[in-house]
Amino acid sequence: MLPAGQKLRYSIALGAGYVLAQLALTAWAGARAPWVSYAFSIVAPLLALAACCRCAYVSAAGAARTGWALFAVAMLFWSTGMILSAWQDLSGQVASDATYFSDFAYFMYGAPLLLAMSSVTHEHPSRTLQWLDAVQVLLAAYLAYTAIFSVSPFDQRSIAPIPASLLVLTYNVENLALACCASLRLLAHRRDGGQGRFYLLLAVFLWCYAGCAATYNYLTLHGATEAWSEVLPSLPFLILVLLSMRVTAARSGAESAQAQQTPQKLTLLIDNFSPILFTAALLGLGFAVMRAHFYLAAASLFVALLVHALRSATLQSRYMQSELALRAAHDKLEKLSLTDGLTGIANRRCFDQTLQLEWQRAARNHQGLALLIIDIDFFKSLNDTFGHPYGDACLVRIAAALHSALPRASDLAARFGGEEFAAILPATDGDGALAVAHKMQEAIAAAAIVHAPSRGGLVTASIGLALHDAGQTPEQLLAAADQALYRAKQNGRNRVEA
Numbered sequence: 001m002l003p004a005g006q007k008l009r010y011s012i013a014l015g016a017g018y019v020l021a022q023l024a025l026t027a028w029a030g031a032r033a034p035w036v037s038y039a040f041s042i043v044a045p046l047l048a049l050a051a052c053c054r055c056a057y058v059s060a061a062g063a064a065r066t067g068w069a070l071f072a073v074a075m076l077f078w079s080t081g082m083i084l085s086a087w088q089d090l091s092g093q094v095a096s097d098a099t100y101f102s103d104f105a106y107f108m109y110g111a112p113l114l115l116a117m118s119s120v121t122h123e124h125p126s127r128t129l130q131w132l133d134a135v136q137v138l139l140a141a142y143l144a145y146t147a148i149f150s151v152s153p154f155d156q157r158s159i160a161p162i163p164a165s166l167l168v169l170t171y172n173v174e175n176l177a178l179a180c181c182a183s184l185r186l187l188a189h190r191r192d193g194g195q196g197r198f199y200l201l202l203a204v205f206l207w208c209y210a211g212c213a214a215t216y217n218y219l220t221l222h223g224a225t226e227a228w229s230e231v232l233p234s235l236p237f238l239i240l241v242l243l244s245m246r247v248t249a250a251r252s253g254a255e256s257a258q259a260q261q262t263p264q265k266l267t268l269l270i271d272n273f274s275p276i277l278f279t280a281a282l283l284g285l286g287f288a289v290m291r292a293h294f295y296l297a298a299a300s301l302f303v304a305l306l307v308h309a310l311r312s313a314t315l316q317s318r319y320m321q322s323e324l325a326l327r328a329a330h331d332k333l334e335k336l337s338l339t340d341g342l343t344g345i346a347n348r349r350c351f352d353q354t355l356q357l358e359w360q361r362a363a364r365n366h367q368g369l370a371l372l373i374i375d376i377d378f379f380k381s382l383n384d385t386f387g388h389p390y391g392d393a394c395l396v397r398i399a400a401a402l403h404s405a406l407p408r409a410s411d412l413a414a415r416f417g418g419e420e421f422a423a424i425l426p427a428t429d430g431d432g433a434l435a436v437a438h439k440m441q442e443a444i445a446a447a448a449i450v451h452a453p454s455r456g457g458l459v460t461a462s463i464g465l466a467l468h469d470a471g472q473t474p475e476q477l478l479a480a481a482d483q484a485l486y487r488a489k490q491n492g493r494n495r496v497e498a
Contacts, residue, residue, distance in 0.1 A: 358424055379419035
């Protein structure tokens, strides 16, 4: 593995060697110079295509990989246009279909780049939304070509005459717009790992391409081309190849953490505005070509509205799914926050909330309210003898026994803390509460949990019972039940005191 500095020098040497070889061979070829020039102009974008494919392969799944894949498609369009142009110029045949295909390939090279710069970047985007955006971008490019050249790309009619200066201006404006969009994206993602590297290289390439293309077109338009100017079409692609060599395999963990960062306001603005811009461009271009291409314009207007409707429906569906998932997660978290992690019954937090609510209902409706505090007899001895895992298993079985003894769904059994449990019995008088307490003791006895210090060698429980009185607060009710439990322990355990 070469060090970074040595690798950079090696890359610069390769790029300089490529440029010098093109200049030397072009000068040496003489009459065959156009063949040499086209060969180098074709090889450069093909190398860029291979470099983009490599970057897409080594990038982490997500926006960065999608961007490199679209960058590769753009390089494929450009390489195709250059190959067709070379065949057209070097063969001496001016075939209309080749002219259309080459011009259309050059024009369409910007569509994948525009799609890469307008895709959602702060999360893994929906494939449906990506395809809808791709349809809008491709159709917009098709209509723009038709509006500029006054003929459809695959129409057999001759292209309407267009001034060379206007054509050069059109391509320069397209190149400048793409470079500005890439810079805007870079501003929002300069610190975002793989995405930041992608937008940096894209911005550098597009600015170099815009400058080289403007210079080359100006020299060609004014007939001032020199031998060195033949290097200009290849130069941006060489720079892209050399810079892409510094893109290494992504660390999935780090890339995933960066993808989960909160997106910037600029990123959200671009993500949400881009699809609206595409739809507006389709509508505007459709009206622009309606007089000369009525059916094409009508189809574009229909597609624009259809895609916008499908996109809105997809986003609404995703929003509703997210809302339902968020609500389900909230309910699950709330349930977990009110459930004891060991026994699966209500925890102390749930007990406190329920006691407050039931106390208010009892005071408002003048109904009874009973509270039971249950303590497992000699539980510390059980833990010391058999170990905490056995003690935890006993608590689980005791909680299930207590819960099964409750007569109504409105009654609540909760783990109060440690080996203590509690039960809230709404609309219950003293006799009813006493019956439930004895039923709980029977359920614990039926569980037959071995414990030598207890009577009969099985786990038993002491229960304190308290009833709600007028003017009594929930804290006083809880204190009364706790005092009753204390008396139950003092009086020999395995009993109920009220």
